[in-house]
Amino acid sequence: MSMRDQLARLDRVQESRLFKLIATGVIILAALGGMLSYALVKHSAEERPAPPVTASVSGGQTAAEAPGAAGGAAADGTETQAEAARRAAMEAQEKSALEATQRAVDDILSARRSLAGVNAGIAIAAGLAIGVVWLGLGLTYLGLLVAAGAVAYPLGAWAGMPGMARFIAGTVVLTAAFTTLMQLLRLGLSAPGPVMSVAKNVLTEAVRMKVSLVFIMLLILGLAVLPGTLNEAAPLRYRVQSFLQYGTAGAYWIIAILTVTFSVATVAFEQRDRTIWQTMTKPVSSWQYILGKWIGVSALAAALIGVSAAGVFLFTEYLRSGPALGETSAYVAEGEEGISEDRFLLETQVLTARVVYENSPPEMDMEQVALNVNQRIESELQVNPEFADLPNGQISESKRAKLAVEVMKGFEQTYRAIGPGESRRYFFDGLGPARGQTRPVVFRYRIDSGSNRPDQVFKLTFSFSGGAPVVRESVLGQYQNIELLTDVVDDKGSVTVLVANADVPRGIQNPETISFQPGSLQMSYSAGDFRWNFLRVAAVLWVKLALMAMVGIFAATFASFPVACLLAFGVFLCAESSDFLLKALENYSTEDIDRTVIWHKVIIANIATLIGNVFKVYGELNPVDRLVDGRLMPWGSVAKGLAVLALGSGLFFAAAGVIFRRRELATYSGK
Template sequence: MKLAALIGRLDRAQRTTRFKVIASIVVVSLVAIVYGVLVVQLNSPGGKSPVVPGEAAVSGGSAAAEALRGTVLDSLRQLSRDSNVEVMLGIAAGALAVLALGAIWIGLALTYLALFGGVLLLAVPLSLIPATSGLGKLGLGIAPLLFVFLTMLQLSRLAFSAPWPVFAVARNLLNEAVRMKISMVFIVVLLLMLAAVPEALHAEQPLRFRVQQWIQYGTGLGYAVLAMLTVFFSAATIAFEQRDRIIWQTMSKPVSSLQYLIGKWCGIMMLNAVLLVVVAAGTYVFTEYLRFQPAQGEAAYHISVDGVSTRGQPHLMSVDRRMLEQQVMVARVGERPTLPPLNEEAVQRAVEDRVALLKSNDSSIIVTDRTIATARKEFVKGLYERYRSVAPGEVREFTFEHLKGPAISDTSMLTLRFKLNAGSNDPAALYRVRFTIGGAPWPPANDGIRQVALKDAQVLEFPAWLVGDEGKLSVVIESDPSNPREFNLPPDGFEVLYPAGGFELNFSRVFFIMWIKLGFLAAVGMAAATSLSFPVACLLTIVVLFAAESASFLAESIDVFYTAPRGGKLEWNKQVIRFIALPISSIFKIYAELRPTEKLVDGRLLSWMSVMRGVAVVGGWTIGVLLAGVAALRNRELALYSGK
């Protein structure tokens, strides 16, 4: 039989219902068997555990090696009991089964199997040769990502198979996405980036830094690529159809402008959802792989160099492991110190004195409500800056409240994050500072004294039992008399961080917010393309993207941007700058404050309240922009009739 005929028969066979049913039974059975074996291995008192990186090979060897092996096995079994590894394995097995069943029922099971077999035959030998190992590893990394992408893309097409105008437009857009060069370039770049970036991580770095770098690259660069894809593709799909008069083929049918634009938007959202799932899967799987690698000061995962299990015992963990588990692979909330109440009468007198001083220095100044409000704001700001300043030999007490929650236990370690500013922040200067936390000098070994560099944020870990029953914590900071000058604790550089949730849910919320942001960009690009040419629509969408992402920076800059009249004359250039920047920073404030990637990398909680507020605001903008695009599209002359 010829090869072409054999391939044809296999292709027809994989599309039959009989093959799909049998293959589905085989896949489900294999997944169930493998899952059951792993669970039994983890829970059996004498069973062998999967090989742990760093575990010494034992073949009837020394008693020390046997003891280490037993400790590793006990740690893994404790892991299965404490962290519900059965649930994690079940989720992983279920996801794998869903993807495999999806490939089977779209009629591409044997095709994918043959492709992966070919990739393995090529990539494995290449990865074993030093000169081509990078290329081989790249192939091994990109193959599963490509499988997930192709399977989910085909399932997305099936999801839009209903005979409705919106679904038909969305399905055509998905087909267009894999045909157009402008979209395929970004898709290929995304897959190559996810497969290649792990090779850029250095094994000699502390484990926590490698995990943070990978999360930053995976989520940050992934979102950047998808944002550019959304900008260009959303504009291209509308602009090119109008330019080439292809849109007439759609609009001449019973498809309204609203259905057309919503269908296009749904198609882009589905494409972004597929690609975000690929990014999330690749990022999460490799993050968990790194997490289970030995940290600095460990012989294996949660096993110290002395063979002691450190799981659930932060005081026994290595510094690298403890910081990874309690500062990165977690969702923390930052609590700033409670500010002392203001004496309103004293503040009012001080503001009046300041305004009078301004008038005496420059009689041409016009005192307005805005001038008084600015004077009050600057005075209160200076008052709190003095409160956060500590002179040499001075002692200052700060109180933190609300440091409680279900995620805090007696074994939890909280983090005091602080940053000192003094003068020009000499990088060579070291200030001696004594910390007293919860009434106890901390760290106890040094009587609470610590040498601190300026400008850079630093952390100090302390146990949760130092916090009072009502969630209050006293932190006393004493500046050593030998320090050359007073230092200041900036508002964004002094807080207590405590755990408030898990990494997995936070990870999911981060990618959901990314999807919502991409939906807004898609709406802007499509609405712009209804009236503008492709280059102009792309430029406008990119401007909106950068304005939205930089809104926080604009807000901070406006606070220090002086626009008051000087010499009785208004500086119109500054007024124009403020007039443009102020609305942008206000409109996109919530969009910019979400910062999903930054929160995930720093182990910060992206709360459900923030997510719902972001969805409400950004979703409202998206609806408004889409309606504007529909109105513009209805007024366009979409096609010319030749008269023949």
């Protein structure tokens, strides 16, 4: 029997119902066996004695252990009673902090062996395997995986090329997952009717037309090669953050470019090549055609996002399961028990879902503002009588309003700035849910000073809710974190942070004024699981892509391919940059130094404001940044984004339907 005959025979076997039933049974049994084995292993691990409380975080830098915590207690041998009492209080605070830190470590260790997470993983893998079997590809994929393993394993284990082994294994697994998902989607869209038929046709087109395939392969190869580019010597938290950043953002941009291009192409090329004549002379209405196209492109985007997200997630978990900096093995610190600082930061700041509160200046008293404006006018008139813009030395209301804005801006600048040796208090509200949690509260800040010289390091002193002072060396222009115990949150859910522009315990002040730009003072606490956060982020990314798919289709209903691409990409870039635009506009002046209005800057500012506001919700979602920073993507935000983007998609859909209905499909200007 020839090879061809044997393959044909195997194909018949894997497509037989008996094989599918048996294989499904085997997969289910294997999955149950896996779940049971893991539960037993976990149970036996839990019966071992827990590590002692005192050695929790190796080299930890929580507030309690920070160098400044005890630094201020300069003991010169002549300790007064007050100083002794203060020292005792600080020691008690430190002990309490250690206990709280231990709770956080225990929480991290228990979450590591989460039964639910592992079971969910096994269930998803089993589901996919069953899907493959029922697609009639069980033996094909099994053979593919065995062949990939046969090549990758020796490379990784014996030839010293683990990166290449990971690349091969990753490529094969991602390709198999993608093709399986596509087959399942096509199966799901196989119902008769125009919408489903058009949608299924789009998926077939995406896979079989070379342009789409190039993007898809680029994505898969990119994701497979990315792990090999990570610096093995870097702390684990940075490696994970880099991978999350480049993996998620890179995949999103590649898929977005594909989605926009393909959504335009699938409609524009059908008009150019006139294949649309055949479809639209069948009982297919305009809205059915457009909806079908949109479902098809969105399904493709979903498959690609699903595969990318699964790839990123699984490799992140793989990285997480490896040793962090200062660990001999995962979750075991070198020479000590407990976990390393790198691990602690990874688990509490990166692979988590934190709720973030930003500090903002308090509301200004408008009477005070008016008073300040009057004072300003008086002083200006004394120096320059021509300052008045009305007869008899009067000032117009518009000029007063302008001055009021300047006064308020001046107030905000003063609020955000701290002179050398000075200090200022900042308040954070709404942190009530953080009280009693095992994970720490994180204070995140960034200071700017002068031209942010990279070689300059300022020493700042912090005190949280009246606690012991903490001195931190701070690099200009870079975000830094301080982990705080949840005890700093008072009963009202508030935290007060006193910031001194000096090393207070040592009495050394910094040379220049520092400032906190908007958004550079944050307080956050852990409010969810990384895995669910990742799922929500993937969902938001898909919703954004679905909107862009509709924009592309809309553009192609009335414009030729190049014009429609230009338009759709223009919208996409405007939407993606809207958040940046709105932030940049805060510092964008439309006047020169002599307060003369520069009209072209006014026009630019107005256009940017319009774009920023139109895509405000889209821009504010920022899913990738949230994921990389370990910030929570709340379901509320997801729902809000979903609603707004659905509304946007609906508007584009309606417009596309109306335009398409009015189009003369037998005329196309793009050829």
